[in-house]
Amino acid sequence: MNYLLGVDAGTEIINKAKNKNNFPNVEYMVFDALRGDWRTISKRFHKAIIYSVIHFFDSIEDVEKLLTELLKVMERECIILIGDVRDKDLYTKFMENQRTKKITLRDIKFQISKILNSFYLNHGKIKKVSSIPCSIFSYNEIKNIADKLGLECLRHCQSKKHPFYNTTVDYILTRKE
Numbered sequence: 001m002n003y004l005l006g007v008d009a010g011t012e013i014i015n016k017a018k019n020k021n022n023f024p025n026v027e028y029m030v031f032d033a034l035r036g037d038w039r040t041i042s043k044r045f046h047k048a049i050i051y052s053v054i055h056f057f058d059s060i061e062d063v064e065k066l067l068t069e070l071l072k073v074m075e076r077e078c079i080i081l082i083g084d085v086r087d088k089d090l091y092t093k094f095m096e097n098q099r100t101k102k103i104t105l106r107d108i109k110f111q112i113s114k115i116l117n118s119f120y121l122n123h124g125k126i127k128k129v130s131s132i133p134c135s136i137f138s139y140n141e142i143k144n145i146a147d148k149l150g151l152e153c154l155r156h157c158q159s160k161k162h163p164f165y166n167t168t169v170d171y172i173l174t175r176k177e
């Protein structure tokens, strides 16, 4: 690996990364991928990883905007991984199963631990937990953007070892020949 640029809109996470991995060929930048000026990025890249990020976006148009800008800093031969995407089809199936499945002792234990956790969060040291936004995208929505931008789009299911394998997927995008 010659050069790596790590970007995030949050200053705290960028500082954490800087402290953890201070390699000479790695740079970090506080940068909002949707509102930032991409022309300030002068380097060109062969690989990009957007991991566990796009569920923070408000809409599929934001995903299109990100990929349009990102492609301007990518080499012609490149590969883009969009990881940990909450998937509309898998999520709908998962919720359907939750509604129809028989309740087990494990489920009851899980619900009790959730109640205890929420009690602890509300009455213990942690006073406030901000809610995590979570947009859900379908394969067709991602594929449509890929088509518009001249990209091949592969959707990968995650390994069962992954905690959210039954609701999230990864995408690999490459330029069409």
Ligand SMILES: C[S@@+](CC[C@H](N)C(=O)[O-])C[C@H]1O[C@@H](n2cnc3c(N)ncnc32)[C@H](O)[C@@H]1O
Residues within 6 Å of the ligand: 007, 008, 009, 010, 013, 031, 032, 033, 034, 035, 050, 051, 052, 053, 056, 057
């Ligand atoms: C769940 S964290 C994932 C962090 C890291 N990618 C990882 O895999 O460990 C989501 C991150 O997306 C960042 N994020 C959300 N919207 C962004 C945007 N428009 N531009 C840059 N970063 C963004 C947030 O600041 C947050 O740090």
